[in-house]
Amino acid sequence: MTDATSITPSHRALNASDAACTPVNGDKDRYVGMLRTMLRSRFTDERLNRLYKQGHITGGVYSSIGQEAIGAATTAAGQPQDLYAPLIRNMAVHVGRGETVLDVFRQWLGRGGSPTRGRDGNIHYGTFSHGVYAMISHLGAMLPVVVGGVMARRRLGVDAVGFAYIGDGGSSTGDFHEAINFAAVFSVPVIFIIENNKYAYSTPIAGQFRCERLIDRAPGYGLEGFSADGNDALALYRLVHPLAADIRAKPRPIMIECDTMRMRGHGEHDDFTYVPPKLLERYRARDPIAVASNHLKAEGVLTAAEIESLTQACQAEVDLAYRTAMNEPPPNPDTLLDGVYANA
Amino acid sequence: MPEITYIEAIRQGLFEVMRAHPDVVLYGEDVGAFGGAFKATLGLQKEFGKERVFDTPICESAMLGVAIGMATQGLRPIVELQFADFITTALHQLLNNAGTLHYRTGVPVPMVIRAPCGGGFSGGPFHSEELEAIFCHMPGIKVVYPAFPCDARNLLHTAVMDNSPVVFLENKYLYRHIKEAIPAKHDPLPFGKARICRNGRDATVITYGAMVNETLHAARDLIDDTGYDITVVDLRSLKPYDKDTIMAAVASTNRVLIVHEAWHTCGFGAEIAAHIAENAFHLLDAPVRRLTAPDCPVPFAPVLEERYRPNSAKIVSALVDLIEY
Numbered sequence: 001m002t003d004a005t006s007i008t009p010s011h012r013a014l015n016a017s018d019a020a021c022t023p024v025n026g027d028k029d030r031y032v033g034m035l036r037t038m039l040r041s042r043f044t045d046e047r048l049n050r051l052y053k054q055g056h057i058t059g060g061v062y063s064s065i066g067q068e069a070i071g072a073a074t075t076a077a078g079q080p081q082d083l084y085a086p087l088i089r090n091m092a093v094h095v096g097r098g099e100t101v102l103d104v105f106r107q108w109l110g111r112g113g114s115p116t117r118g119r120d121g122n123i124h125y126g127t128f129s130h131g132v133y134a135m136i137s138h139l140g141a142m143l144p145v146v147v148g149g150v151m152a153r154r155r156l157g158v159d160a161v162g163f164a165y166i167g168d169g170g171s172s173t174g175d176f177h178e179a180i181n182f183a184a185v186f187s188v189p190v191i192f193i194i195e196n197n198k199y200a201y202s203t204p205i206a207g208q209f210r211c212e213r214l215i216d217r218a219p220g221y222g223l224e225g226f227s228a229d230g231n232d233a234l235a236l237y238r239l240v241h242p243l244a245a246d247i248r249a250k251p252r253p254i255m256i257e258c259d260t261m262r263m264r265g266h267g268e269h270d271d272f273t274y275v276p277p278k279l280l281e282r283y284r285a286r287d288p289i290a291v292a293s294n295h296l297k298a299e300g301v302l303t304a305a306e307i308e309s310l311t312q313a314c315q316a317e318v319d320l321a322y323r324t325a326m327n328e329p330p331p332n333p334d335t336l337l338d339g340v341y342a343n344a
Numbered sequence: 345m346p347e348i349t350y351i352e353a354i355r356q357g358l359f360e361v362m363r364a365h366p367d368v369v370l371y372g373e374d375v376g377a378f379g380g381a382f383k384a385t386l387g388l389q390k391e392f393g394k395e396r397v398f399d400t401p402i403c404e405s406a407m408l409g410v411a412i413g414m415a416t417q418g419l420r421p422i423v424e425l426q427f428a429d430f431i432t433t434a435l436h437q438l439l440n441n442a443g444t445l446h447y448r449t450g451v452p453v454p455m456v457i458r459a460p461c462g463g464g465f466s467g468g469p470f471h472s473e474e475l476e477a478i479f480c481h482m483p484g485i486k487v488v489y490p491a492f493p494c495d496a497r498n499l500l501h502t503a504v505m506d507n508s509p510v511v512f513l514e515n516k517y518l519y520r521h522i523k524e525a526i527p528a529k530h531d532p533l534p535f536g537k538a539r540i541c542r543n544g545r546d547a548t549v550i551t552y553g554a555m556v557n558e559t560l561h562a563a564r565d566l567i568d569d570t571g572y573d574i575t576v577v578d579l580r581s582l583k584p585y586d587k588d589t590i591m592a593a594v595a596s597t598n599r600v601l602i603v604h605e606a607w608h609t610c611g612f613g614a615e616i617a618a619h620i621a622e623n624a625f626h627l628l629d630a631p632v633r634r635l636t637a638p639d640c641p642v643p644f645a646p647v648l649e650e651r652y653r654p655n656s657a658k659i660v661s662a663l664v665d666l667i668e669y
Contacts, residue, residue: 125449128416144403144405148412149414152419155369155419156418156419178401185400339446341446344507
């Protein structure tokens with residue numbers, strides 16, 4: 001039986017310390033970009049948390065803190081024509097795909113100029129121009145949508161790859177099975193990324209599944225499966241980037257299970273006292289931003305001063321964005337019924 | 345003009361829309377070489393290839409989810425459900441995903457779900473259901489339910505070219521029980537337009553699907569036996585539905601019977617009755633009546649289903665009660 005406190009990555013397909021890590025020139029920008037994505041994601045989440053506790057954000061706040069490396073690495077590994085279906089812990093996918101931090105704040109604050117025009121809140125948004133689907137709350141439901149989107153794009157001559165995200169909890173749903181099996185039968189190039197963050201709300205993985213690793217399911221679908229350290233962006237990028245290129249050329253779905261940890265409650269209303277402190281400490285020591293920063297310094301990509309400068313720039317961007325969004329108006333109530341149907 | 349059956353009209357409509365629009369794809373369980381459980385798609389894969397017409401695993405939820413993905417990326421998918429009953433394992437994809445997507449994101453979702461429904465052939469509880477009220481309750485979804493071959497073909501064209509998700513209900517009993525002469529080219533038929541099948545002075549029946557033909561049969565019997573003359577309105581389109589035609593029929597007959605094959609409580613007839621009560625109370629000479637299936641699962645044994653399902657004899661009886669109120 002799997003215990004939340006005893007989970008360890010069973011193997012790492014690639015590790016930054018294993019590979020010949022000197023980045024080629026083209027990769028340097030991507031490495032720096034990944035760190036920038038993680039910083040923007042983190043600072044945005046931190047600000048959202050404050051705005052929620054100050055009463056500016058209604059509903060709730062659900063943060064991606066501690067899981068930024070997965071979105072940063074997988075967006076860096078993709079191409080503009082690819083399709084992404086982020087979920088609740090994927091702020092880094094949104095900003096990594098180029099959606100603006102300003103739009104993120106507009107969305108969470110329910111502004112009229114938000115991507116959903118105030119019709120939906122928090123993480124339920126996505127901009128099609130960035131290849132990002134807007135999630136619904138029903139877990140697993142977005143997985144077949146990505147499969148269909150990639151099938152359509154490829155039928156129309158675009159060599160798209162899909163990136164579909166799901167958690168350890170979402171892996172228990174029927175849609176998880178249906179979508180992966182469907183993609184396997186039709187050889188659709190989608191990377192199913194399972195973020196094993198150990199808890200679905202208050203339920204630990206021991207209450208979610210009985211296989212040793214979720215990736216053990218991959219062969220059952222006829223898929224290759226990969227285990228990865230979800231807190232090490234560079235290592236994850238070095239795994240996913242060549243895999244994405246490979247399935248783009250030789251279409252087929254694959255599955256990657258990322259070992260990571262939800263470092264906050266399900267939402268900011270949740271004090272997550274059910275999570276053993278030792279488990280949090282173990283992952284706090286492997287904070288994805290610190291892990292990436294250390295790699296970039298060790299590999300000579302960035303100096304400490306350059307990282308500090310990047311950090312300040314990201315913080316300033318987030319601060320400007322939230323202040324701007326705070327001053328924007330809510331939607332006009334008279335627009336309530338607009339857009340229920342598309343124009344014929 | 346050749347006479348063809350309801351299912352042949354649907355099949356012809358599918359050929360026509362797929363020839364006219366290369367962005368249309370069709371998939372479902374056994375729809376390829378086999379031609380579908382009812383043969384509505386026979387020959388389509390041969391003409392359009394496996395890229396555009398293909399069999400899927402048994403996975404109603406993934407089928408609808410995949411359609412949402414395709415529809416938002418430039419295709420116009422048609423999904424054949426083998427039986428309408430099976431959509432209940434995929435309702436979240438319809439209600440929460442397809443139905444909300446344009447409202448939330450502004451991106452159109454042009455997809456059609458073809459759903460064979462209805463009983464009358466001992467299909468039992470899981471192959472006979474009439475679920476239109478569930479679909480009509482969902483924001484963002486359109487629902488049509490043709491009763492005649494020409495309407496089925498015309499509405500299929502409209503459904504495929506609509507930019508919102510459409511549930512296209514097909515009646516299995518009608519598939520091979522009704523024929524109609526069909527012109528060489530389809531006629532444009534917008535959603536929300538009812539058909540007045542016949543005009544009479546004594547009462548109006550508002551109905552759709554298989555019950556249209558039962559009602560027409562009842563109307564013929566009634567005028568022969570009693571002289572009572574009935575107006576019959578076939579709604580054809582349930583969401584949106586044709587309020588103007590309903591109001592005109594109520595105004596000219598002052599008595600209304602609503603007939604459907606689906607369950608009674610919160611059935612689509614309740615919506616029509618409520619609309620008439622709200623807007624035409626002053627025109628009524630008798631209470632609005634409903635003739636529907638009772639609130640029980642669709643039974644298997646023929647004698648039980650005979651008792652369960654409305655038919656022309658029951659319609660005659662309900663109309664006499666209404667007219668002699």
